Amino acid sequence: MARISLKVNGKSxxxxxxxxxxxxxxxRNDLRLNGPKFGCxxxxxxxxxxxxxxxxxxxxxxxxxxxxxxxxTTLEGLGSTKKMHKIQQAFVDEQAAQCGxxxxxxxxxxxxLLDKNxxxxxxxxxxxxxxxLCRCGTHIRILRAVKRASGQLV
Amino acid sequence: xxxxxxxxxxxxxxxxALIIGxxxxxxxxxxxxxxxxxxxxxxxxxxxxxxxxxxxxTVTVYSGxxxxxxxxxxxxxxxxxxxxxxxxxxxxxxxxDTAKAIDQGITAGSRTIERAGPQLRQAAAAxxxxxxxxxxxxxxxxxxxxSVTNGVVSAGAKQVTYAQLIGGxxxxxxxxVSGTGWNMKVAPDVRAKNFKDYKVVGTSQKRVEVPPKMTxxxxxxxxxxxxxxxxxxxxxPPTITSKPGSVDxxxxxxxxxxxxxxxxxxxxxxxxxxxxxxxxxxxxxKVTWTQPQTKMPAGPDEVFAYLKDTKSLRDQVTVNRxxxxxxxxxxxxxxxxxxxxxxQMHGMMxxxxxxxxxxxxxxxxxxxxxxxxxxxxxxxxxxNLPEKNVRLLWREASGSYGRMGADDVSEDAxxxxxxxxxxxxxxxMRADEHGWEPKGPAxxxxxxxxxxxxxKIIAWNFADRGFPLTAALGRGLRLLASRQIGMKPTSDGxxxxxxxxxxxxxxxxxxxxxxxxxxxxxxxxxxxxxxLRAPGDIARCFASExxxxxxxxxQKIDPVQFRMRYLGxxxxxxxxxxxxxxxxxxxxxxxxxxxxxxxxxxxxxVAISNRADTICGAVAEVEVDKSTGEVSVxxxxxxxxxxxxxxxxxxxxxxxxxxxxxxxxxxxEEVKFDxxxxxxxxxxxxxxxxxxxxxxxxxxxxxRPEMPALGxxxxxxxxxxxxxxxxxxxxxxxxxxxxxxxxxxxxAGLKKM
Numbered sequence: 058m059a060r061i062s063l064k065v066n067g068k069s070x071x072x073x074x075x076x077x078x079x080x081x082x083x084x085r086n087d088l089r090l091n092g093p094k095f096g097c098x099x100x101x102x103x104x105x106x107x108x109x110x111x112x113x114x115x116x117x118x119x120x121x122x123x124x125x126x127x128x129x130t131t132l133e134g135l136g137s138t139k140k141m142h143k144i145q146q147a148f149v150d151e152q153a154a155q156c157g158x159x160x161x162x163x164x165x166x167x168x169x170l171l172d173k174n175x176x177x178x179x180x181x182x183x184x185x186x187x188x189x190l191c192r193c194g195t196h197i198r199i200l201r202a203v204k205r206a207s208g209q210l211v
Numbered sequence: 212x213x214x215x216x217x218x219x220x221x222x223x224x225x226x227x228a229l230i231i232g233x234x235x236x237x238x239x240x241x242x243x244x245x246x247x248x249x250x251x252x253x254x255x256x257x258x259x260x261x262x263x264x265x266x267x268x269t270v271t272v273y274s275g276x277x278x279x280x281x282x283x284x285x286x287x288x289x290x291x292x293x294x295x296x297x298x299x300x301x302x303x304x305x306x307x308d309t310a311k312a313i314d315q316g317i318t319a320g321s322r323t324i325e326r327a328g329p330q331l332r333q334a335a336a337a338x339x340x341x342x343x344x345x346x347x348x349x350x351x352x353x354x355x356x357x358s359v360t361n362g363v364v365s366a367g368a369k370q371v372t373y374a375q376l377i378g379g380x381x382x383x384x385x386x387x388v389s390g391t392g393w394n395m396k397v398a399p400d401v402r403a404k405n406f407k408d409y410k411v412v413g414t415s416q417k418r419v420e421v422p423p424k425m426t427x428x429x430x431x432x433x434x435x436x437x438x439x440x441x442x443x444x445x446x447x448p449p450t451i452t453s454k455p456g457s458v459d460x461x462x463x464x465x466x467x468x469x470x471x472x473x474x475x476x477x478x479x480x481x482x483x484x485x486x487x488x489x490x491x492x493x494x495x496x497k498v499t500w501t502q503p504q505t506k507m508p509a510g511p512d513e514v515f516a517y518l519k520d521t522k523s524l525r526d527q528v529t530v531n532r533x534x535x536x537x538x539x540x541x542x543x544x545x546x547x548x549x550x551x552x553x554x555q556m557h558g559m560m561x562x563x564x565x566x567x568x569x570x571x572x573x574x575x576x577x578x579x580x581x582x583x584x585x586x587x588x589x590x591x592x593x594x595n596l597p598e599k600n601v602r603l604l605w606r607e608a609s610g611s612y613g614r615m616g617a618d619d620v621s622e623d624a625x626x627x628x629x630x631x632x633x634x635x636x637x638x639x640m641r642a643d644e645h646g647w648e649p650k651g652p653a654x655x656x657x658x659x660x661x662x663x664x665x666x667k668i669i670a671w672n673f674a675d676r677g678f679p680l681t682a683a684l685g686r687g688l689r690l691l692a693s694r695q696i697g698m699k700p701t702s703d704g705x706x707x708x709x710x711x712x713x714x715x716x717x718x719x720x721x722x723x724x725x726x727x728x729x730x731x732x733x734x735x736x737x738x739x740x741x742x743l744r745a746p747g748d749i750a751r752c753f754a755s756e757x758x759x760x761x762x763x764x765x766q767k768i769d770p771v772q773f774r775m776r777y778l779g780x781x782x783x784x785x786x787x788x789x790x791x792x793x794x795x796x797x798x799x800x801x802x803x804x805x806x807x808x809x810x811x812x813x814x815x816x817v818a819i820s821n822r823a824d825t826i827c828g829a830v831a832e833v834e835v836d837k838s839t840g841e842v843s844v845x846x847x848x849x850x851x852x853x854x855x856x857x858x859x860x861x862x863x864x865x866x867x868x869x870x871x872x873x874x875x876x877x878x879x880e881e882v883k884f885d886x887x888x889x890x891x892x893x894x895x896x897x898x899x900x901x902x903x904x905x906x907x908x909x910x911x912x913x914x915r916p917e918m919p920a921l922g923x924x925x926x927x928x929x930x931x932x933x934x935x936x937x938x939x940x941x942x943x944x945x946x947x948x949x950x951x952x953x954x955x956x957x958x959a960g961l962k963k964m
Contacts, residue, residue: 058467075467075487078487079487082485082486082487085434085486086485086486089436090427091427091428091429091430091431091433091434092426092427093427094431094433094560094561095433095561095562095638096560096561096562096641097641097893097894098490098640098641099641099893099894101641101893101894101895102560102894104560104561131427132425132426132427133426133427135426136426137426137428138422138423138425138426138428141422141425141426145425145426148421148425149417149421149422149425152417152418152421152860152861152864154280154418154421154424154425155280155281155282155610155864155865155868156279156280156560156607156608156609156610156611157280157420157421157424157425157429158280158431158559158560158561158609158610159560160424160425161427164425180903182902183902183903183905184902184903186902187901187902187903188901189902190560190894190899190901191560192557192558192559192560192609192610192612192872192899193280193610193868193872194867194868194869194870194871194872194875195864195867195868196871196902196905197867197871197905197908198864198867200902200905
């Protein structure tokens with residue numbers, strides 16, 4: 058066990074955790090943040106995506122030892138149903154979900170993209186989300202939602 | 212592995228019991244406690260079993276149907292709101308609880324809107340009738356003089372609300388009900404609204420559960436936590452459920468948080484206080500597996516040879532007209548082709564997960580099963596308990612496409628919980644899910660046809676040789692853990708469907724059959740079979756619609772015109788085909804296109820399908836890179852006729868999903884295996900479609916409000932692969948008769964030309 062300090066959604070926290078435990082389990086089980094999901098544990102699907110230091114990372118393979126003193130943002134850190142972030146609202150407006158299990162990763166990867174590139178082209182969005190799998194086939198709506206969030210929907 | 216104690220206590224304080232943090236539907240039945248409240252099943256003859264009206268006018272519906280991510284809860288709420296004349300946002304569908312819901316049958320087969328829709332509509336119509344009776348007394352006006360708008364009953368200037376009439380009270384009214392499950396007939400004599408008066412049905416209501424899914428507030432089954440809950444993981448061998456010969460507990464007992472290794476028959480699992488400890492223990496546990504009785508096939512060739520040469524259990528003949536064999540012998544020209552469809556996966560994004568609490572003779576389960584009452588029965592049988600002692604609280608899981616029709620993980624959680632006497636949450640790891648989910652089975656389709664001297668098809672003999680579905684809830688079948696503890700199936704499996712073999716067309720001599728080849732083994736293998744979206748139809752449609760295309764091409768006739776000749780009696784089929792080619796701006800000409808010398812060849816293909824009376828027309832436009840063999844679907848157009856449309860945008864969402872998943876299955880998906888086990892154990896060894904390959908999609912909804920509403924969850928999967936195969940032929944002249952249409956197969960085809 059080690060004491061690990063980190064900042065999650067703006068709040069400073071100390072978590073007692075085994076250093077090899079992936080961040081995902083601390084977020085879900087210790088902090089009860091259900092946004093990030095377990096999909097594969099292999100950094101292959103993107104369901105567990107969070108933003109750390111401005112980058113979309115896979116929390117399922119990021120050990121606690123690597124998050125010491127780092128700022129982490131989860132889906133909950135963007136907004137809530139009472140006050141949605143514009144990306145979340147765009148996903149609702151486009152009805153860009155079916156089961157929604159992958160959506161955490163879609164929104165967090167989109168957030169990281171739009172922070173760096175506020176007006177991405179269609180192919181830039183596709184590339185940015187290429188590492189996020191969706192099995193229900195909601196891709197077209199997700200693409201439209203990201204366009205909408207970036208103010209580009211005509 | 213926890214937050215500081217202070218933080219945790221604060222958290223407990225602020226969130227109450229730390230259980231279900233958020234519930235979408237406030238007046239729901241969710242009590243979230245681990246204690247069972249045994250109750251008699253809800254009686255569908257009691258109107259109060261179906262719905263309740265709260266003092267604030269909110270309508271709560273106790274549906275026995277669940278939403279698998281397809282939006283049916285929203286569509287069912289629209290049906291209830293319409294029939295009751297209340298605003299859509301006043302209707303709340305309660306998450307299924309077997310102690311309170313009506314058993315409307317398993318949620319599967321795109322049958323929810325078709326079957327449960329009319330059941331709820333009639334219950335709502337019966338409730339409206341009762342409300343009008345009460346209003347008539349209250350207002351002193353005859354029922355015929357009353358009108359209802361937004362839950363307010365009016366007789367001239369006099370008004371009374373539903374809430375004032377019955378809010379918080381029971382109807383105490385009986386309604387006539389016959390039959391059970393999908394076939395239940397509810398209050399059939401109550402007159403429902405004429406479709407011409409619909410205001411809510413037929414409109415694109417936004418899905419009620421989408422906002423909390425976007426913020427992390429939605430509680431999936433994976434997010435359920437109950438007090439005192441431990442974490443379990445299952446340990447399964449990569450090949451077959453052989454027995455764990457020796458288990459070395461010392462290999463894991465030093466893992467902090469380790470509680471127990473659980474072994475029962477061939478079932479093996481670990482329980483720990485934390486999820487990470489359980490994951491580590493399952494990985495570290497040293498096990499020697501015994502030699503299994505059943506052998507895995509060495510590869511697809513062995514499977515297809517077995518399918519070809521093995522006597523069927525039953526032939527499932529759906530069309531038998533004239534004498535196809537005699538007609539074939541007299542035909543001017545005959546065609547014969549064999550098509551292969553591989554084992555494919557559901558590939559849920561979220562692996563199976565359940566929480567079970569077994570205490571003495573009571574069981575509570577949180578599950579994302581498609582069959583809540585069926586899981587209840589399976590668990591009751593497994594533990595030899597009365598059904599009333601088992602309570603299942605349904606929570607949405609990952610999109611399952613049929614996979615949760617075999618709710619394996621609930622049994623796992625029950626066995627682990629029983630062994631430790633505490634609630635246990637089990638989630639499968641990715642390799643568990645890929646390895647042990649029931650697969651959509653391989654199919655070998657043999658099609659023979661003959662034409663007369665004018666090129667008219669006079670003989671059609673279609674045989675879809677496939678496996679029964681051996682891993683499903685109910686009907687004498689057993690799930691994984693049941694089988695591992697020694698329970699035997701008493702059935703040889705369910706049908707993998709029969710449609711798609713050319714029965715949309717009328718030929719003078721025609722036979723369509725789907726012989727089932729035995730597939731129950733002594734030990735369960737990872738090639739266990741289950742319902743996979745549009746079960747069996749994709750392969751059958753691929754075979755029948757490919758041969759139609761092959762004959763049209765040989766006869767040098769435009770493939771749309773060729774199909775139309777045999778759709779005379781099938782008006783909806785012809786309409787769907789006409790609609791899709793119009794939207795696609797189809798150019799009439801025979802296939803293949805004039806094959807260009809460019810590296811990239813362009814082509815288009817067509818196919819039609821009928822699954823469960825929902826008719827689709829499909830046109831695929833592809834680009835084939837002849838240097839690499841890579842196929843890209845650039846544009847996909849689909850027409851869809853499922854009768855009355857309840858929620859047009861919700862339906863389009865489903866159709867888009869079917870097209871995208873269908874393109875993925877057609878181009879990329881095949882479960883790899885050999886005699887040592889499954890080789891597709893993650894997303895790199897079982898690739899699925901990604902954003903860069905997503906085609907443009909255009910959908911034409913053919914709304915038939917005068918018809919009943921039919922299903923839209925899966926029928927549009929059926930024609931996708933066929934249309935793509937035909938487009939590849941059009942582009943290149945290469946006829947692919949085995950899916951998926953990989954670059955290797957395309958290159959091999961090009962080489963032969």
